[in-house]
Amino acid sequence: MQIPHKDPRIIAPTTRATGFSAGWNFNIPLTTRVGTGYIFSSKFLSDDAAMEELLAFYGDQAKGCEPRIIPIRTGRVRRAWVKNCVALGLSGGFIEPLEATAIFMTDLGVRWLQHYLPTQDFEPELADAYNRQVARVYDEVRDFIQAHYHLNNRQDSEYWKAARDGMTLSDRLKENLKVWRHTTPEGLDLGSTYLFSSPVYTLLLIAKGFYKDLRLAKAPFLSRTAYERFRTGERKARPGQIAGLISHAEFLKTGGKAAAGPLATPSVAPAFTPGGMKIKLPLQTASRSARRKPKHR
Known part of the structure; x- marks a missing residue:
């Protein structure tokens, strides 16, 4: 709409x-x-x-x-490349659009095809390799979206309760959620990181309250005083950072040509490693799903 x-x-x-x-x-x-x-x-x-x-x-x-x-029909074809036919983009599959990955996956599929199609002989070994990559990235997106729904904390409707308690999770996500109760996500936990790396999973878990009331052994310590000092400094610096910048509407209208002043300096937040070394981190139309319980395959 x-x-x-x-x-x-x-x-x-x-x-x-x-x-x-x-x-x-x-x-x-x-x-x-x-x-x-x-x-x-x-x-x-x-x-x-x-x-x-x-x-x-x-x-x-x-x-x-x-x-x-x-x-909306969710899922993917079993094999994206069969003989001399390749399913790209929405012709090959569609996953719940929460993360808006369709365009990226289409572009990725084209790039992979360029690599795995050096001749016009359509060698089955190359098709198999291509299909493994496609399956891997679809599974990656599926797991990340499943995590959003399974970890929701809403109690106000039967839909959100079913999304949390009735969803069939992938084996890898189930195993990782058990592991992540004791430590934060790492790249080695994930079979694919074309889109969603371990830091992205960490932010999702924190936002969902996954680590609430837990004290991880290797979690860094940041005192409330240090955090409030940082926030106060950020608020004071913000007016100077945005001075002279045009609105987003004006930027779209002019293509950014009317922008004035230097680019704002990225903010930095204090962070501490477990060993005590101090570092700094930059802060940076209605549709209907298939008629079944909200789950993803």
Whole structure:
């Protein structure tokens, strides 16, 4: 569903995902409009109820808009490359769009094909190697998205409870979640890191409260006093960092040509290794899922 900006002079520079009763809403600010929709499970919500919830969320901003129902079939083909045919992008598979990986995976598939197709003989060994890579990256995306749903802490709807308790997790994710109760994620825990590395998993686990009330043996220590000192310094420095910068709406309109002033210096946060060495880190249309319990394969 396409809706107008509340104020064309103010365009957010980020995509926003918001949890709904039976799924989630995406909000993607574009130059002239906002792309939005509701990814929901028809097992827990009817089409009409989903459209009503979506329109109610946006209120007057969505006045006159009519969402379309687009069924989603999740999964991937068993073999992306068979003889002289290769399934790229959405023709080869589709995973819940929470992480918006489709474009990246299409580009990755093309790059791999360029490597594994040196001749026009379609050697089966090369096709098998290509298919292993494709399967690996799909499994990587599946595990990361499963982690989002399985670790949710919402109690306000049957959908979110089922997503947490009724989802069939991959064997690798189940094993890793047990390991990560005792230590933070490492690259060696993951079979593939084309998109989601161990630091990304660490941030997800922290945000989901996975480590709440746990004290890991190798966890770094940062005192509340040091953290508050850092936050105070950041707040004081922020006005000077953004002075002279244009708005995101103006940036899109001019291609950044009207930007003035030097680039802001990246902020740094204090961090401590277990051994005590001090280092610094830079801070940096409605749809419907298949008619089954929310799980991913």
